Amino acid sequence: MLSIWLGFLGVLGGAMMGCTAVSTTAPPKTAHITILAASSLTDAFTEMGQAFAQAQGNDVDISFNFAGSSSLAVQLREGAVADVFASANETQMQTAVSSNRIQAESIQIFATNQLALIVPIGNPASITSLADLANPGVQLVLAAPGVPARDYSDLVLQTLDAETQAKIYANLVSEGQNVRQVVAQVALGEADAGIVYRSDAAASVADSVVILPFPEAQSVLAQYPIALVADAPQPALADQFVTFVLSAEGQTILAKWGFGPAATQ
Known part of the structure; x- marks a missing residue:
């Protein structure tokens, strides 16, 4: 709040003939929406929110809660107030549907992602392929069970024989509660390798890790669904946000941060 006090007709003795207070308080935002989004969407959705707010004439206030999709599904089940849920896989979206917190008919795939191996700069364990993760002494970090990135990682590993x-x-020496934790551990040299989304590896840690893409035979396509929360405080605005994410401008922002388009696009 900015307040300006204007004194009129001041005299040398410090006397004041009159004083008037003028308040120039900025008008409040017209609406507030809360978006629950997978941690891998942090960079893309932060920019998405800024672009959406600008498109709305900056009359909307947006709060983001970025975390592992499984954690967000639990929050919804426990009654967290939100307008939109963007998950890194369909399993956690269906978990939220099962708790009656999601408008099932509103679910749409809005983006895709690819997984990749990452190693620290210098590649101390000399890893060049997925099978090298089986070498003695390799310190591997993955997302924790239940986190979408772990589900996708397990699918990738299933392309190898059972012994490998x-x-x-x-x-496996550590498990992150979300994929950003996996990226951070490898970037800090606390592990020899990790399996993460390519979008995360291409973001703020590009100078700290080396990305080793999987060959086509080991590639798994991660699909990201988005939906309206059933009891959203701002359902109309939430629907507009989802529409914006699916728009050409929204898809351009996602592509900038390493995401692919929905498979149906």
Whole structure:
């Protein structure tokens, strides 16, 4: 709040003939929406929110809660107030549907992602392929079970034989509660390798890690659904946000941060 006090007709003795207070308080935002979004969407949705607010004439206030999709689904089940849920996989979206917090008919796939191996700069464990994660002494970090990135990682590892898979899981030294934690551990040199979304590896840690894309035979397509929360405080505005995400401008922002278009586009 900015307040300006104007004194009129001041005299040398410090006497004041009159004083008037003028308030120039900025008008409040017309609406507030809360978006629950997978941590891998942090950079893209932060920019998305800014662009959406600008398109709305800056008359909307947007709050984001970025976390692992499984954690967000739990928050919804426990009654968290929100308008939109953007998950990194369909499993956690269906979990939210099962708790009667999502308008099932509003679910749409809005983006895709690819997984990749990342290693620290210098690649101390000399990893060049997925099978190298089974080498003795390799320190591997993955997302925790239930987190979409872990579900996708397990699918990638299933392209290998059972013996190699067992050796790889034996090298697992840490599990992140979201994919950003996995990226951070590898970037800090706390692990020899991790499996993450390519969009995360291409963001703020580009100078700290080396990205090793998977060959086509080991590639898994991650699909991201978005939906309206059933009891959203601002349903109309929430619907406009989802429409914006699916628009050409929204898709351009997602592409900038390493996401692919929905498979149906």
